Amino acid sequence: MQNDPFEKELRGRLHDYESPADPDMTWLNVQEKLSPRTKRRGAIWWWLPGLLLIGASAWFAATNLSGAEEARTPDAVQVTGQAVPGLAQESEVERIGQATPTTANGDLSSSATDKDRETAVNGPRQPQAGEPRRTRSGLTRSSSGNSTTRSEAFLTPAPVSELVNTPGNVPAPQPGFARQTVDDATEVRAARLAVRQLATLPLVPLPKTFFDPAKGPRLPGFHKKEKSFLGHRTNGRRRPSPAGNNRTEPRGNGPARAQPGGGTAAGSPLCPVISWFRNR
Amino acid sequence: MTLTTIIEGCRRGRPEHQRELVLRYSGQLLSVARRYAPDNATAQDVLQDSFVRILQKIDQYAGTGSFEGWMRRVVISVALKRLDRKWVRREVSTEEHPDDRSVAPVALHRLATEDIMACVASLPDGYRQVFNLYAIEGYNHREISQMMGFSESTSRSQYTRARQSLQLLLTDRKITLSHAE
Numbered sequence: 001m002q003n004d005p006f007e008k009e010l011r012g013r014l015h016d017y018e019s020p021a022d023p024d025m026t027w028l029n030v031q032e033k034l035s036p037r038t039k040r041r042g043a044i045w046w047w048l049p050g051l052l053l054i055g056a057s058a059w060f061a062a063t064n065l066s067g068a069e070e071a072r073t074p075d076a077v078q079v080t081g082q083a084v085p086g087l088a089q090e091s092e093v094e095r096i097g098q099a100t101p102t103t104a105n106g107d108l109s110s111s112a113t114d115k116d117r118e119t120a121v122n123g124p125r126q127p128q129a130g131e132p133r134r135t136r137s138g139l140t141r142s143s144s145g146n147s148t149t150r151s152e153a154f155l156t157p158a159p160v161s162e163l164v165n166t167p168g169n170v171p172a173p174q175p176g177f178a179r180q181t182v183d184d185a186t187e188v189r190a191a192r193l194a195v196r197q198l199a200t201l202p203l204v205p206l207p208k209t210f211f212d213p214a215k216g217p218r219l220p221g222f223h224k225k226e227k228s229f230l231g232h233r234t235n236g237r238r239r240p241s242p243a244g245n246n247r248t249e250p251r252g253n254g255p256a257r258a259q260p261g262g263g264t265a266a267g268s269p270l271c272p273v274i275s276w277f278r279n280r
Numbered sequence: 281m282t283l284t285t286i287i288e289g290c291r292r293g294r295p296e297h298q299r300e301l302v303l304r305y306s307g308q309l310l311s312v313a314r315r316y317a318p319d320n321a322t323a324q325d326v327l328q329d330s331f332v333r334i335l336q337k338i339d340q341y342a343g344t345g346s347f348e349g350w351m352r353r354v355v356i357s358v359a360l361k362r363l364d365r366k367w368v369r370r371e372v373s374t375e376e377h378p379d380d381r382s383v384a385p386v387a388l389h390r391l392a393t394e395d396i397m398a399c400v401a402s403l404p405d406g407y408r409q410v411f412n413l414y415a416i417e418g419y420n421h422r423e424i425s426q427m428m429g430f431s432e433s434t435s436r437s438q439y440t441r442a443r444q445s446l447q448l449l450l451t452d453r454k455i456t457l458s459h460a461e
Binding site: 006007009010011013014015016017018019020021022023024026027029030031033034 | 295298299302303306307308310311314315324327328329331332335336388389393396397400415416418443447
């Protein structure tokens with residue numbers, strides 16, 4: 001039948017017929033369908049290592065920063081207040097005659113340079129009346145001059161040897177100076193302890209009735225119910241019938257007999273339980 | 281740019297060769313898609329999916345047969361996959377059979393190709409696909425039954441009814457055209 005003239009003519013007309021098309025639009029659509037596949041493949045291969053790299057760098061940064069902060073704390077106390085204008089030009093470290101190995105080796109040059117730059121821009125900072133002055137070694141001195149009285153605002157400092165770990169470089173306190181109490185190690189320990197205590201707290205806040213300070217903790221279902229005017233605990237529940245059988249009657253369905261023991265139904269198997277709850 | 285160069289460039293994934301392939305064969309493959317798809321929008325979708333599949337599977341072309349024939353087979357496969365074959369089979373069983381009386385031969389030369397395409401497109405899906413596969417593409421009924429998923433006798437009866445329906449449509453179209461003239 002394929003050689004029938006009808007099919008032959010149809011095949012000749014339709015087989016090589018070209019419909020009017022828009023090849024450019026077709027190519028754009030085909031290109032869109034081809035390109036996301038390659039992009040998705042690239043994302044699969046490059047996204048995961050990138051995420052791992054970011055996570056690793058964040059972990060290293062977190063661990064190193066925390067460790068560096070603890071290690072840098074003593075030196076930071078030493079450096080704080082360096083080159084405060086209004087004081088004598090001579091270095092307090094030199095006057096004390098002792099310094100940490102770091103400061104003695106000239107590592108403070110960068111900090112001093114920054115401070116000098118700040119001073120050049122903002123001008124020298126004049127000390128206010130009554131404001132304690134801060135020196136390079138962390139010592140404070142009253143602004144009234146070389147007063148020998150200790151400032152009451154600052155307590156006796158912790159030994160620097162605990163912070164610097166170099167007992168030979170501990171400057172001795174001089175008269176007229178009181179070391180500023182910046183015990184960072186203690187603060188860090190206290191903060192860590194507080195965080196641990198916070199972590200032990202329950203995540204879900206319990207209802208107020210559970211922590212009534214006057215009555216103590218209570219469990220739901222053991223609350224005392226209001227008594228009805230007949231002296232029975234109905235509370236919307238069915239109570240045992242006076243006849244002692246299993247038939248129950250709804251609340252408000254006639255007065256119930258009062259029992260001498262406080263129970264509502266002496267012959268009921270629930271009687272001891274009800275009495276126990278009532279006495280309780 | 282020769283066809284061999286285009287095929288080699290497409291195998292290497294070069295966009296300029298892929299674009300050249302699309303520009304060169306869009307019209308021819310669109311006519312194939314239009315004969316199987318129910319409307320023009322579906323035919324455009326079939327054509328785009330077919331080109332994507334051709335460019336992705338061009339390594340499977342052995343190079344021995346006709347490249348155009350291979351692309352035609354890809355287009356037909358994509359078009360048949362888009363159609364719900366269960367719906368086709370249900371339509372086959374519930375379609376009203378036209379009367380088996382013979383239809384007078386139609387003078388096709390008096391009709392434009394677009395009119396013939398419109399008449400083919402107006403056939404029911406099952407009829408249209410069997411008619412295209414058998415009369416235009418040259419598949420036999422055994423191959424059609426394997427492609428469409430029904431028996432060989434069903435393919436034969438489908439083709440007979442499709443042919444009669446198309447002749448009726450073409451006659452009506454010719455009468456309409458002659459009245460319009």
